[in-house]
Amino acid sequence: MYDLIVIGAGPGGYEAAAHAAKLGAKVAVVERDSIGGTCLNVGCIPTKTFLRSSKLFAECRQAAAFGVEISGLRFNLAAVVERKNKIVGTLTRGVEGLLKHSGVEVVRGNAKLASKSTVQVGELTLAAKNILIATGARPVIPAIPGIESSGVLDSTGVLRLTELPKTVAIIGGGYIGLEFASFFAAVGVEVSVLEMLPQIATGMDHDISTRLQQALKKNGVAFKTSCLVKAIEGNTVHFEQAGAPSALRAECIVNATGRAPVVEGLGLAEIGVDFDRKGIRTSDRGKTNIPGIWASGDVTGRRPLAHAATREGLVAVNNMLGKPDRIRYDAIPCVIYTHPEVASAGKTENELKALGVEYKKALLPMGVAGRFLVENEGASGAVKVLVGARYGEILGVHALGDLSSEFIVAAAAMIEMEMTVSDVEAVIFPHPTVSEALKLAILEAA
Ligand code: NAI
Numbered sequence: 001m002y003d004l005i006v007i008g009a010g011p012g013g014y015e016a017a018a019h020a021a022k023l024g025a026k027v028a029v030v031e032r033d034s035i036g037g038t039c040l041n042v043g044c045i046p047t048k049t050f051l052r053s054s055k056l057f058a059e060c061r062q063a064a065a066f067g068v069e070i071s072g073l074r075f076n077l078a079a080v081v082e083r084k085n086k087i088v089g090t091l092t093r094g095v096e097g098l099l100k101h102s103g104v105e106v107v108r109g110n111a112k113l114a115s116k117s118t119v120q121v122g123e124l125t126l127a128a129k130n131i132l133i134a135t136g137a138r139p140v141i142p143a144i145p146g147i148e149s150s151g152v153l154d155s156t157g158v159l160r161l162t163e164l165p166k167t168v169a170i171i172g173g174g175y176i177g178l179e180f181a182s183f184f185a186a187v188g189v190e191v192s193v194l195e196m197l198p199q200i201a202t203g204m205d206h207d208i209s210t211r212l213q214q215a216l217k218k219n220g221v222a223f224k225t226s227c228l229v230k231a232i233e234g235n236t237v238h239f240e241q242a243g244a245p246s247a248l249r250a251e252c253i254v255n256a257t258g259r260a261p262v263v264e265g266l267g268l269a270e271i272g273v274d275f276d277r278k279g280i281r282t283s284d285r286g287k288t289n290i291p292g293i294w295a296s297g298d299v300t301g302r303r304p305l306a307h308a309a310t311r312e313g314l315v316a317v318n319n320m321l322g323k324p325d326r327i328r329y330d331a332i333p334c335v336i337y338t339h340p341e342v343a344s345a346g347k348t349e350n351e352l353k354a355l356g357v358e359y360k361k362a363l364l365p366m367g368v369a370g371r372f373l374v375e376n377e378g379a380s381g382a383v384k385v386l387v388g389a390r391y392g393e394i395l396g397v398h399a400l401g402d403l404s405s406e407f408i409v410a411a412a413a414m415i416e417m418e419m420t421v422s423d424v425e426a427v428i429f430p431h432p433t434v435s436e437a438l439k440l441a442i443l444e445a446a
Helices: 014-022 037-041 044-061 077-102 155-159 175-186 206-218 306-320 349-355 370-375 404-416 421-425 436-445
Strands: 002-007 027-031 105-108 111-113 118-121 124-133 137-139 167-171 190-194 221-224 227-233 236-241 244-249 252-255 259-261 293-295 334-336 342-346 359-365 382-388 394-400
Touching (some): 002 306, 014 077, 037 077, 044 155, 044 175, 175 221, 334 404, 349 359, 349 394, 382 436, 394 404, 404 436
Parallel strands (some): 002 124, 124 293
Antiparallel strands (some): 118 124, 334 342, 342 394, 359 382, 382 394
């Protein structure tokens, strides 16, 4: 009898398994694919290696503006993939080592709930006091005729390309679509993004998503918003914009229309676990409606981000082992690794309006921080801060500009700790750093 069986060894599962084992529990983790899950194998990490190489390439093309002359520049996709595989290999071995050293047993195979306290993996029946479901998400296949043809790639398919196409059409202007659009544009591929909503990166603060779209456009990404994709035929995407039918040809078509929780084949309905196509319903303690069955990560459909998944997994473990804990969803930072990148934490202006919260705001160009001008040449950047009208508590921070991913955690901490503008006045920010734009925007919002 295990204290805990974790189904899925992605960020929502493996850290939870290791944490439980370190607290003395007898733990097994079941994985049917690669250890590390989507994030490590085909998500966050590999895409960031692609983006890093493309950024370096774009910077080299712009090097003369920094007084550096380069000739014979070439983007070598095979070498990029090799580097990606090396990094993924190192990190995967790291996770395997973590599980081994923590004393977690790794079971290979497809897990299914056989009862409220047993998991079936092939011929094996494993019994546990607690089961944590962390099966993640998979690409959505929308009802577009032709979308399932072999010529249409999902995010995993893009990472398997052996040659750069000349033209790419990306369906979906969310995180995945925008990161790949940045990658392709930076290496000289002609790229179009087709988004059905009027705005890209929906859910992001409007001022920042508008500026992001302008910045990406400047970098060569073409956008078609309010664009309904009707069908795909060979290399042609048929769509409708403002009621008018049109078509776009591209050597490569990418489906980036979202991801859906992996809830099928787990035996959830048979056991009575409360779930739908949006995911398994959980409390802020990671509990499902069935005692002893917990869920974390993308399968819950709550915040499909690796770092949220990790925290959800740890919270579930703490609660199941008698240490009361809960996750707060208010201050989970979020980054889109576009060129330029976007980082945010807390509420957007539209969310505050919808909640009826009275707020004050400031929106400053990133260039108020000298370091931003030093690091970038002609780049766009802005920081927007939202604070409570009465007490000046920090409610939301939304930034566009490179290096913002590295300071957004400060904003998340301020929101989590309910800091006010006057608290931040006393915090000394290092100079020269891009983070100084954050402090200036906070003071401006008071
Ligand atoms: P998403 O839900 O963020 O974006 C999908 C976009 O496709 C939406 O804007 C939607 O309106 C659009 N769309 C859907 N159907 C369409 C159609 N038929 N025609 C045109 N547009 C259509 O999903 P995405 O980008 O696939 O990412 C999935 C998840 O992965 C996200 O929720 C995100 O949290 C996570 N992720 C996080 C990253 C990060 O933290 N940097 C990077 C990549 C993904």
